[in-house]
Amino acid sequence: xxxxxxxxxxxxxxxxxxxxxxxxxxxxxFPDPLxxxxxxxxxxxxxxxxxxxxxxxxxxxxxxALKLVAIxxxxxxxxxxxxxxxxxxxxxxxxxxAKSAGGSPAA
Amino acid sequence: xxALGAVDLGLALLVxxxxxxxxxxxxxxxxxxxxVAYGLLLSIVWARLFxxxxxxxxxxxxxxxxxxxxxxxxxxxxxxxxxxxxxxxxPLRLMAAALSALAAIALGAVILSLPEPGPSLAPLAxxxxxxxGVGNPITAVLIAFxxxxxxxxKVVLLLAIIGxxxxxPDRYWGGAPIxxxxxxxxxxxxxxxxxxxxxxxxVGVHMVWVGADEPGGxxxxxxxxxxxxxxxxxxxxxxxxxxxxPWLRAALVAGPAVFLxxxxxxxxxxxxxxxxxxxxxxxxxxxxxxxxxxxIAVTLPMLVAGPxxxxxx
Amino acid sequence: xITAATLSGLTGAILVGLGLYGLIADPRPLRKILAxxxxxxxxxxxxGIIARRGAAAGFPADPVPQAMVITGIVVAFAxxxxxxxxxxxxxxxxxxxxxxxxTPGAAQTPGD
Numbered sequence: 001x002x003x004x005x006x007x008x009x010x011x012x013x014x015x016x017x018x019x020x021x022x023x024x025x026x027x028x029x030f031p032d033p034l035x036x037x038x039x040x041x042x043x044x045x046x047x048x049x050x051x052x053x054x055x056x057x058x059x060x061x062x063x064x065a066l067k068l069v070a071i072x073x074x075x076x077x078x079x080x081x082x083x084x085x086x087x088x089x090x091x092x093x094x095x096x097x098a099k100s101a102g103g104s105p106a107a
Numbered sequence: 108x109x110a111l112g113a114v115d116l117g118l119a120l121l122v123x124x125x126x127x128x129x130x131x132x133x134x135x136x137x138x139x140x141x142x143v144a145y146g147l148l149l150s151i152v153w154a155r156l157f158x159x160x161x162x163x164x165x166x167x168x169x170x171x172x173x174x175x176x177x178x179x180x181x182x183x184x185x186x187x188x189x190x191x192x193x194x195x196x197x198p199l200r201l202m203a204a205a206l207s208a209l210a211a212i213a214l215g216a217v218i219l220s221l222p223e224p225g226p227s228l229a230p231l232a233x234x235x236x237x238x239x240g241v242g243n244p245i246t247a248v249l250i251a252f253x254x255x256x257x258x259x260x261k262v263v264l265l266l267a268i269i270g271x272x273x274x275x276p277d278r279y280w281g282g283a284p285i286x287x288x289x290x291x292x293x294x295x296x297x298x299x300x301x302x303x304x305x306x307x308x309x310v311g312v313h314m315v316w317v318g319a320d321e322p323g324g325x326x327x328x329x330x331x332x333x334x335x336x337x338x339x340x341x342x343x344x345x346x347x348x349x350x351x352x353p354w355l356r357a358a359l360v361a362g363p364a365v366f367l368x369x370x371x372x373x374x375x376x377x378x379x380x381x382x383x384x385x386x387x388x389x390x391x392x393x394x395x396x397x398x399x400x401x402x403i404a405v406t407l408p409m410l411v412a413g414p415x416x417x418x419x420x
Numbered sequence: 421x422i423t424a425a426t427l428s429g430l431t432g433a434i435l436v437g438l439g440l441y442g443l444i445a446d447p448r449p450l451r452k453i454l455a456x457x458x459x460x461x462x463x464x465x466x467x468g469i470i471a472r473r474g475a476a477a478g479f480p481a482d483p484v485p486q487a488m489v490i491t492g493i494v495v496a497f498a499x500x501x502x503x504x505x506x507x508x509x510x511x512x513x514x515x516x517x518x519x520x521x522x523t524p525g526a527a528q529t530p531g532d
Contacts, residue, residue: 078303085296088293115427115428122431122435126435129454129458135448135450135451139454142458152431152468153468156428156469156471156481157472157480158471158472161468164494165493169457176497176500177453184508184511187516188517193520194446199445206440207437207440211434211437211438212433214436215430215433215434225470228474229484232479232482233476233478244479245486245487248483252484256487256491260494263498271501326490410502413505413508414505
C-alpha cells in the first residue's frame, strides 16, 4: 500500500516538476510579455497542483492535506491577480506607445 | 554525490547567480525583482539548514516586505536623476573587487577551519525548555532565554519608526503617510484584498499560536498580518493612519511595553530582571508574544509607508 | 567531502563579497541599500551554518543563533526602511539620487 502511494507521489511530483521546467523555458524563450505571462500562469496552476497532489499522498492526516490544498488555492489567487495586474500594465504601456507613435502627445 | 547534494549545489549556484545579477542589473526595477527571487531562494537554503523558523522570516520579511519597500522607493525615484555618471573609475572598481574577493576568501577560510564538533548551546536550551512551558526552542530563546536581545530589537524597530517620521517636512508633521498603493482602484486587486485579508489574518494568528510548539511565532505571524494590512492599503480599501493617532502609537509601543513590564515584574517577584515566574511562564510568554505580534503587524507597514506626506487635518 | 552546511557557509562568504563590492562600487544609493541587504544575508547564512553545526540534544540546529538571525532579519529591514526614507528626503531636497556632496542644488539651506 505504502509502496503504491510512494509511486503515486513520485509520479505526481515529477509531472509537476516537468510543468515547472516547461513553464520556465516558456518564460525565457517566448517573444512577448503576454505569452510569457501565459506560460507562467499555466505553470503555477498545473505544476504546483501536481506537486501538491503528490505531497497530499504523503501528508499526515486530513488537516495537513487541507493546508496543502489551501496553499495551492492561495497561490492561484495571488498568481491570477498579479498576472491580471501585469497584463493591465502592459496594455497601458502599449496604448501610450501607440498614441505617441501616432503623433499625438501621450497624456 | 547523492541527489540531495546535487540539489544543494544547484541551489547555492542559483542563489549566487541571482545575487550577482541583482548587483549587476542595469535597471533598478530588474534588480529589485531579482532581490525578491533571491530572498525566496534563500529561504529554501534556510529550510535545508533545518532552520524552518528563519526560512519563514526570510521569505516574509527578507523577500516580501522588503520587496514592497524597495519597489515603491524605485517607483518614486524614477523621476530623479541617477548617479550613473558617478561610477568609480576602472582601477578603483578593480580594487573594490579585489578587496571584496579577499573578504569572501578570508570568510570562506574561516568557515572551512571551524572546530569540529561545533560549539553549541542546544543542550542548555533543551535542558531548560521544560521550565518555559513552550515546545519550540527558538520561541523559548527569543522570549525567555535571551529576552533582552528581543526587547532591544523591538526598541530598534521603534527607533526606526521615529527616525522615518522625523524626516517629514514640518508642515506634514502629525499628518498621514501615503502607503504604496495602486494609482486608482483596480477590480482584481480589490477582489484579492477583500478575499485574502480575512484568510491571511487567520493564518497569521494561527502561526503565532502554533509558534509556541512548532515553527512559527510572533515575527512570522506578525509579518503576515502586516502583509494583509499592506494589501488592503494597496487596493485603496483603507488609508495609512495619521502618525499622531493615539491608537497607532499605542499599538506601536504595546509589544516592547508589555515585554518591559513583564521583565520588570520578574525583578520584583523572582529576584531577577526578566526572570519569569515558572508557574506562569507559558501564559506570560504567550501574552508577550500576542502584544509583540500586534506591534510588528503595525510597525512593518508604517515603516514601508514612510514619513507623513499629508498635512494633518 | 563538503557537507550541505559548509556549502551554505561558503555561499554566505561569497554573498558577503558580492554585497561588499556592490556597496563600494555602485554609486546609486538604492543599489547600495540592495547590496547592503545581500551582504547582510550572507552574514546571516554564516550564522546559519554555526547553528546547523551546533545540532545537539535532539535539535537539528542550535536554536540560539537561529533566534539571533530572526531578530537580525527584522533589524536589517528596519535599517533599510530608514535608509530609503532618508534617500527619498534627499531626492526631494536636491532632485538627485546621489551621495556626492557637491551636487548642484544641494547648497540651498533648509529653512527652519
